[in-house]
Amino acid sequence: MISVNNISFSYDTVGDTIKNISFTLNKGELIALLGPNGSGKSTILKCLNGILKPKTGEIYIENYNIKDLSYKEIAKFISIVPQEHSAVFSYLVIDIVAMGITPYLSFGRMPTTKDYKEAYTKLEFFNIQHLAEKNYNQLSGGEKQLVLIARALMQNTDYLIMDEPTSHLDFKNQHLLMEELKKLSENGKGVITALHDPNLALRFCDRIIMVKNGEIICSGDKTEVMNSQNLQILYDVPVSMNKVEDVSIIYIN
C-alpha cells in the first residue's frame, strides 16, 4: 500500500500549492485524480514518486518512509508516466523502452537481448513497433506518450503513477490505455492517474479523488462521489449525468 498522510507542499513562500492531502493507494485498484487545470494534481503525483519533498506530512510505500528511499529504490516500487518529457540525448525509441528495467540492473549493466525482445512486445501492444528505431525526440506528442507508457509497463512495478496519460492519445488509444490500466489493476497493480475526462474516470476507475485549489474536496468509490453535484463544484460549470444504452455519460449543460 502507498499511504499519503496529510502532506502539504509549496513551490514558493506564498501559500501552499497542495494542502493536507491524505489518501491510500492499494494494490488491485485504479484511482482517478480529477481537478481543474492548476489544481495540484501533478504536484501530488510528483510528491508520490519522490521528485518533490512535502513540506509537512509523510508518505509511506509499503512500510518504508519515502524519505528513507533512494530514487532507484523508489523506482522498484513505482513507475511513472510524466505529463511531458523530452530526452536530453537522442535515444532510439526501443532504447527508451528497454531503459524501463534500469532500476533492476546492477551498476554498469545494460539491458539484455531478452529485455529488448520484451521492450519490442510492449511497443507491439500499442501497435507502434514501427517506431522502434526512430529518434524519440522526433515523435509526435501521442507517440511519445505511448512510448513512455510502454517504458512504464516494462518497469513492471507494483504501483503505476500516470499524469494525464491520455492527453495526447487518439480516441482508440485512450480507450486501449484505460482498458490496459484496468486490467493491470485487476491483476494486482495499484494505479493512480490524473485525468481530465470524467467519463474515462467513471467508466474505468474504482475510486475517485477530486482536487480543487490544492485540497481534496471529496474522494471515495466512484458510485458514491461521481455525481453532477460534486462535478459542478469541482469544475464550476453546470454538469449533467445521463444514461445512454446503460452507460453513464457526463456532459456540461
Ligand SMILES: Nc1ncnc2c1ncn2[C@@H]1O[C@H](COP(=O)(O)OP(=O)(O)OP(=O)(O)O)[C@@H](O)[C@H]1O
Ligand atoms: N515548478 C513550479 N514552480 C512554481 N509553481 C508551479 C510549478 N509547477 C506548478 N506550479 C504551480 O502549482 C499549481 C499546481 O500545478 P499542478 O501542475 O500541480 O496542477 P495540475 O492540477 O496538474 O494542472 P494541469 O491539469 O493544468 O496539468 C499551479 O498553480 C502551477 O502554476
